[in-house]
Amino acid sequence: MRTPHAAALCLAAALTLTACGAEVEPSGGTRSATATTLTNCGRTVTYDKVPERVVTNDVGITELMFALGLEDHMAGYAMPDDKGDLTGVPWKDAYHKVRWLSEDRLTKENVLDARADLVFAGWGYGFSEDGGFTPDALGKLGIPSYLLTESCRNGRDRTSRGIMPPLDALYADLTNLGRLFGVEQRAAKLIADFEKQVADVRARAPRGAERPKVFLYDSGRDQPFTSGRYAAPEQIITEAGGVNVMGDAADSWTTVGWESVVERDPDVIVVCDYGDVGAEQKKQFLLSYAPLRDVSAVKHRRIFVLDYADLVESPRNPSAIARLGTYLRTVAGTR
Structure with a gap:
């Protein structure tokens, strides 16, 4: 990973995001082993259990898991080493704790090698028909997926993406992940903190x-x-x-x-x-x-x-x- 080049970013992120808060709920969550049904990219998807070996593709997706304190539910992440400074973010310990699977995007091979029980990626953020790495292809291997909402295809053509305003997409994913992993209170607090910070900026804009x-x-x-x-x-x-x-x-x-x-x-x-x-x-x-x-x-x-x-x-x-x-x-x- 790259050495620090944006100390101001890291400080701002640390001041903003350290309240993701393991004190809100136990790190393992509170949900029972029953199935959870979510709406993801306009589809109704049912997950049979709480995932324990999640693999993620790219930095933003990985940090959504870390911000919710879910690194114990992860088997690894794929991330190029050109995606900015990662050493000063609030989740630097999580980055050291979770296995770095690849400097390239995820593949069927490294997903299977990690014994993943959920792949969290997106169209343009790992998933692609090129090479056959798609949610449908993983489903045939018995591995469920969750799609980053920013990447949802909108049906205007074969590849156009986006179905809701960007911050709504962020909050939708945090809410869904909170439900899936039994950390709803933590997700709600994170969203509330983000909404307040954005509102404060908006008021002075x-x-x-x-x-x-x-x-x-x-x-x-x-x-x-x-x-x-x-x-x-x-x-x-x-x-x-x-x-x-x-x-x-x-x-x-x-x-x-x-x-x-x-x-x-x-x-x-x-x-x-x-x-x-x-x-x-x-x-x-x-x-x-x-x-x-x-x-x-x-x-x-x-x-x-x-x-x-x-x-x-x-x-x-x-x-x-x-x-x-x-x-x-x-x-x-x-x-």
Whole structure:
């Protein structure tokens, strides 16, 4: 895993999230061994028992389990080592406790090797028809799945994702996991804490025409990869006091054209920090890319960096809202 590069993120996360609170309920939960029926991605799914050997794919999904104190129910996680600083988060002990299965995504082989009794992943977050790693394929092996709600396909085409506002997706997953593992009180407290933190930021956010226009830049040079209305950045930007210039895209993560970025003239660009191309390289590309030279964010060098784990559905989302909110209030005050 990478060494720390975002101490401020870690401190904010620690201050925000340490109240996930093993004192609320025993770590093993309180639910009996009876079946639990949940609604997941619009489907009714019944789980016969409390999972004891969960495997997760990616950092946000893994930290949903950790935030609920469910590391004792995990057999491992798959996560590339380019997903940001993991050593300073409130769950660093859980990261050391749970087995790191792979630097790549989950496969049938490492799921079977871990003797998993639940796979928690999502479309684009591990599950894919390419290679046949899907909930249906796992079901044929007798292994149940839970789909990350941010990744739910919405039926507009074969791959478009997103069925509800991003924070609703986060709260839906925390609620479902709370029920499945018998930690409903812990989940409810976590949600209440997040709602309060977001409400506090919202109350101080710029309003009306003062709200800065924001473009989320994930990656891509020929065409930028960004966030539509159903990925976490939509509400991170909105609740922080900005307007997502790509919020009309009925998808979660999607590709757009640079001409649409230029036309919408964002006041701020938020860079997603992950991958082989780091945040500083992305920033220098944006500042030097000729088609963007007249875009307000580039002219005024208003580029704000958030970590990958802030910008996918995860328990870090409220902290990201707070930090971006502070920055956008400064921008609004200088325009």
